[in-house]
Amino acid sequence: MLKIVFLDRDTLSPETVLRAPAFPHELIVHDRTAPDEVAERIADADIVISNKAPLRRESLGRASRLKMIAVAATGTDIVDLAAACEQGITVSNIRNYAKHTVPEHTFALMLALRRSILPYRQSVLDGRWQQAAQFCFFDHPIADLGGSTLGIIGNGTLGKAVGRIAEAFGMTVLVAGRRGxxxxxxxxxxxxxxxxxxxxxxxxxPLNAETRGIIGTREFALMERKPILINTGRGGLVDEEALEQALDDGPIAAAGFDVTDGEPPAADSPMMRIAARPNVILTPHVAWASREAIQALADQLIENIELFVAGTPRNVVG
Incomplete structure (x- = not known):
């Protein structure tokens, strides 16, 4: 009987159905696991499930029975892949489950910022419409997506899906090559x-050594058209101090972020300092989290585990 340990079940919504794997097993579920609790909780596990709980070399070294890490997400930066490889631990991830939800959230942020939806809503609540004494007012800038240019960094499943939607809006799509x-x-x-x-x-x-800080002071200085910056990928892709400065100095017009470098962000972090600005929207890492997408993730997660146990592993990383 294999022992499966789920380190952070609370990262999936309560309504998500996580069916039992179709083989003899013992399943231990933790709502959440702090970094200093990981080693003890996985010490006698055969299979570990984690979404965000870190699996580093020291913890893996104490897990002598561990055969598989099933990451309940696409990104695998929580796992020390080199250490897992050295120990012969198979690492799998989730793929293509967010092909609708993340692009839709991306465009929700894009449209809201491009058309000043939140500032206009606030103006209406503040009584500005009555003060205007006419059918409309023009306190905030509005610009179309049609005819504008979209730059996409990352041309995997999600980047391609965003590009297709952009073309339907009549945008010119530029896919960025590698920086440098x-x-x-x-x-x-x-x-x-x-x-x-x-x-x-x-x-x-993805967030890795090459892409960390891919948008920083240098890149902001290149932005001649004062663009909107959207990040539904990983917080570490953007230098947050440089982002705050760019909003202050004007190289960008607005920012729509669903991720921060460290989650949740500290109350005094750059992202929280800018969150209340009318040209900033910060959502709590929920672009991936439609009901349909989370259920697809959970189903694929269990299938990955079953396929590994059957000797035909899928979505192997590294």
Missing amino acids: SNEVKPGQTPFDEVMRRADVITLHC
Whole structure:
């Protein structure tokens, strides 16, 4: 009988159905697990499920029975993949479950900022419409997506889906090549050119050593069209201090973020300092979290575990 330990069940909504794997097992479920609790909780596990609880070298080294880490997400930066490989631990992740929910959230942020939806709502609540004494008023800027240029960083499943929606809106789509490279693949545009030409920039790449801080002071200085910056990827992709400065100094017009570098963000963090600005929308890492998407994730998670136990592992990382 295999022992399965789920370290952070609360990262999936309470209404999500997590069916039992179709093989003999013992399932231990923790609502959440602090980093200093991980090692003890996985010490005698055969399979570990984690969404955000970190699985680092020291903890893995104490888990002598561990055979599989089933990541309940697409991003695998919570796992020390090198250590897992050295111990012969298979790591799997979830793929393509968020192909609707994340692009839709991306455009919700984009439309709300481009059309000043929240500032206009607040103005109505504050009585400004009555003060205007006519059928409308023009206190906040409004711009169309149609005819504008979208820069996409990260051209995987989500980046491609965002691009298709953008084209339906009548946007010109630029897919960024690798930062710092003069060579681009067919269909891509040099990274710095995307920074200069885009009216909206959206991030859909994984967080790793190469992409951490991919948008910082240098990149903000290139943004000639004062774009909106959208991040539904990972918080660490953007230098948050530089983002705050860019909003102060004007290289960008607005920011729509669903992620922060460290979650939840500290009360005095740059993201919380800017969160109340009328040209900023910060949502609590819920772009992925439609009912349909979370259930698809949970179903795929159990299937990944069953396939591993059956000897045909799927979605193996590293």
